[in-house]
Amino acid sequence: MSTQADVKSLDTLAFVKAALAAYAHESAGALDEIELEGRKAVDYITVDQAAFWKAEVRRCNDLVNQAIKDLEHCRAFKKVGDNQPSCAEEKKALEKARAKLARAERKAEAVRRWTPVVLQQFRETCVRLVHFREVVDVDCPKAIARVERMLRSLEAYGQLSGPRPDSTDAAGGSAAAVTRQIEEAPSGTSAAPVVDDAGAAT
Numbered sequence: 001m002s003t004q005a006d007v008k009s010l011d012t013l014a015f016v017k018a019a020l021a022a023y024a025h026e027s028a029g030a031l032d033e034i035e036l037e038g039r040k041a042v043d044y045i046t047v048d049q050a051a052f053w054k055a056e057v058r059r060c061n062d063l064v065n066q067a068i069k070d071l072e073h074c075r076a077f078k079k080v081g082d083n084q085p086s087c088a089e090e091k092k093a094l095e096k097a098r099a100k101l102a103r104a105e106r107k108a109e110a111v112r113r114w115t116p117v118v119l120q121q122f123r124e125t126c127v128r129l130v131h132f133r134e135v136v137d138v139d140c141p142k143a144i145a146r147v148e149r150m151l152r153s154l155e156a157y158g159q160l161s162g163p164r165p166d167s168t169d170a171a172g173g174s175a176a177a178v179t180r181q182i183e184e185a186p187s188g189t190s191a192a193p194v195v196d197d198a199g200a201a202t
Contacts, residue, residue: 024140060101
């Protein structure tokens, strides 16, 4: 396995680090907002609507009782001889009051039936949000720290000095000296320098 780094751009790692930080920040804010809005919805159903329809049932019961009294009053005091009064308006008012009561009772029952379901679903959602929050609060900072270490290591690697210029100049000077010896060699002699066992040209 190769141990050499194949780095194309440090700016890319810097961008990844910034993106991770932005993701963690925005995700944390979104989680807070989701939890807040979810709790508002749950309270609206389990508290506000429960109280509203409970009060509505009481109010509609009062309307029904009042409509019954009005109908009885009509039958008792509007009777002319043996003729029973129609009391059509009072009957319609009673029917309307009973219909409102039936609707209020259905709504109140629906709230009672769905309250435990809503609460259970919200609890399960909160558990999932906790797991996601662990990713945002724990895993993201770890990833950012790892990228930061990579950046520091690569920046330090980039600052390492390359080949010494003096060594290069010395090598170039030796090569030039050998070239001059070849050019100045008398005619009929070998143009190639002889290298002894110690590696010195003669």
